Amino acid sequence: MSTSKSASKAEHTKAVIVDAALRLASQIGLEGLSIGALAEVTQMSKSGVFAHFGSREELQISVVREYFVRFERDVFMPTLQIDRGLPRLRALFANWMSQVAHEVQSGCLFISGAVEFDDRSGPVRDALEQSMKTWLTAVRRCIAMAIEAGHLAQTTDPKQMMFEIHGLILAVHYEAKFLKSVHSMERAKIGFDNLLTRYKI
Secondary structure, three states: OHHHHHHHHHHHHHHHHHHHHHHHHHHHOHHHOOHHHHHHHHOOOHHHHHHHHOOHHHHHHHHHHHHHHHHHHHHHHHHHHOOOOHHHHHHHHHHHHHHHHHHHHHOOHHHHHHHHHOOOOOHHHHHHHHHHHHHHHHHHHHHHHHHHOOOOOOOOOHHHHHHHHHHHHHHHHHHHHHOOOOOHHHHHHHHHHHHHHHHOO
8 A cells, every 4th residue: 555655656746847847848948957957946856856767868758758748638639529521620720829829938849849859869859759740640630531521622632731731830939939920820820721722622
């Protein structure tokens, strides 16, 4: 019984640390994370934080995984309640845009991580890449289902359309966060509608 309680407490403590690390990484990036900085934020000892991960790299990977879990929960999972085809694709884009609106203020780990690790190799880059590829595969599959439902033209290339949708999202991040454009969200929504008009039957 005591062993079970100890394991549960350890899991809870690790979850608290990862949550704090995620918030910190959103502000300063994955490379800015350190056992020392996290110990200060969580008011734990360095050895206490280190014991839950074993290395800074494992901490970074845990943050990437947690970020993806939350992203999937907030952006993708709600769309499973929406009819397949164009309604689900519209909902997915709307949820993604809502996420972007939040991340313009707090920071996007996928984007900052890509900048930090684009020309590097290793487990952290692998975790970032796999998370993003998994997400884009889900977007592509959503487009494919819209084609199967007859909502988009049979000639539609899911990979190309996914690329263009992803491009809109990246443009919003750059324009809204870096250029401080107040109309970037609206322009992205118009861009998405233009895509649908071009690809619809």
